[in-house]
Amino acid sequence: MSSRIIYGPILSRRLGRSLGIDIIKKSDFRKNCNFDCVYCQLGHVDWKISTPSEATDLVTTEEVIDSLANYHKKVDDLDYITFSGTCEPTLNLELGNMIEQIRNISNVPICVITNSSLVNREDVRNNLSKADLVVATLVSGNEDTFQAINRPAEGIELQDIIKGLKQLQKMKGPKVAIEIMLLDSNNGYLTNSSDPEIDKQIEVLKFIDPDEIEILTISRPPAEDFIIPVTETRLKEIAQKFDEELGRERVRLVLKGLKRKRSNIEHENLTDEVYDLILRRPCTFDQVVQSLDIDNEELSPTIEGLVDDQKIIGISSENGTYYRAV
Numbered sequence: 415m416s417s418r419i420i421y422g423p424i425l426s427r428r429l430g431r432s433l434g435i436d437i438i439k440k441s442d443f444r445k446n447c448n449f450d451c452v453y454c455q456l457g458h459v460d461w462k463i464s465t466p467s468e469a470t471d472l473v474t475t476e477e478v479i480d481s482l483a484n485y486h487k488k489v490d491d492l493d494y495i496t497f498s499g500t501c502e503p504t505l506n507l508e509l510g511n512m513i514e515q516i517r518n519i520s521n522v523p524i525c526v527i528t529n530s531s532l533v534n535r536e537d538v539r540n541n542l543s544k545a546d547l548v549v550a551t552l553v554s555g556n557e558d559t560f561q562a563i564n565r566p567a568e569g570i571e572l573q574d575i576i577k578g579l580k581q582l583q584k585m586k587g588p589k590v591a592i593e594i595m596l597l598d599s600n601n602g603y604l605t606n607s608s609d610p611e612i613d614k615q616i617e618v619l620k621f622i623d624p625d626e627i628e629i630l631t632i633s634r635p636p637a638e639d640f641i642i643p644v645t646e647t648r649l650k651e652i653a654q655k656f657d658e659e660l661g662r663e664r665v666r667l668v669l670k671g672l673k674r675k676r677s678n679i680e681h682e683n684l685t686d687e688v689y690d691l692i693l694r695r696p697c698t699f700d701q702v703v704q705s706l707d708i709d710n711e712e713l714s715p716t717i718e719g720l721v722d723d724q725k726i727i728g729i730s731s732e733n734g735t736y737y738r739a740v
């Protein structure tokens with residue numbers, strides 16, 4: 415089954431309804447990334463890419479514009495066009511050019527979701543600076559914790575990322591939101607929600623001085639089963655500390671649960687659209703219904719067919735069954 419460049423729209427806690435663009439394809443690997451995060455919702459990374467020069471099967475600007483021009487017409491209430499997907503989008507150095515070209519055909523704000531790994535590179539910062547919003551991951555202010563949680567490709571170091579994020583913020587181009595995924599573990603594994611970790615995160619955030627800070631915890635089954643979500647009580651405690659230290663107006667605690675009125679999406683090939691969505695973002699049945707605006711009765715046979723064909727599997731979690739691509 416082929417996967418397309420454009421997928422969704424996705425309904426997310428953070429961006430509302432956004433159309434996703436995945437700009438690195440690789441037929442033999444489901445996920446292309448230079449991290450192998452313990453919390454990744456897509457499972458393990460089979461092969462970590464270290465630098466943009468190692469990335470292959472890159473999507474071209476022309477392919478993005480063709481795909482978007484065809485898809486975009488069918489969705490009338492997008493909040494964002496978002497570069498994300500099964501890979502780290504900054505590995506494709508055409509990213510800046512793609513953003514510029516999209517602006518010729520669409521007024522929808524453009525977001526890039528990045529794991530921050532390459533933000534110390536000037537060319538990557540220049541690409542990111544063309545977006546309206548950059549959502550950049552930062553899990554810790556401590557190198558050991560960063561290495562334990564993100565498990566980056568060799569040579570990627572936290573101090574370079576922190577300096578790069580500061581430089582990106584100084585460019586005064588896009589709004590920079592730092593996303594902190596807070597984690598706990600059930601076996602003593604090093605995570606990032608203890609008091610000393612929170613104090614260090616605050617110190618680093620004061621240095622970077624981002625426009626927004628989002629704190630959240632996992633809501634989908636993670637790559638490692640010893641990783642568990644931070645309790646809502648602890649999240650609220652942490653949010654209060656962030657509010658006090660960094661300013662309430664820029665701190666946002668993202669809790670699970672989002673309901674949104676339905677969109678008007680025309681479907682050409684429902685099976686492909688459902689698969690393309692689940693490939694990039696594991697979803698519950700209800701999340702697929704909401705994202706793609708499908709009736710339950712219409713979706714049931716599609717999901718059953720994909721499970722029977724072993725394209726997706728259901729994974730149980732405390733939030734219900736999530737479907738993930740095999």
Ligand code: SF4
Nearest residue numbers: 447449450451454529
């Ligand atoms: S969570 Fe994101 S950055 Fe981490 S391994 Fe998964 S795709 Fe890569």
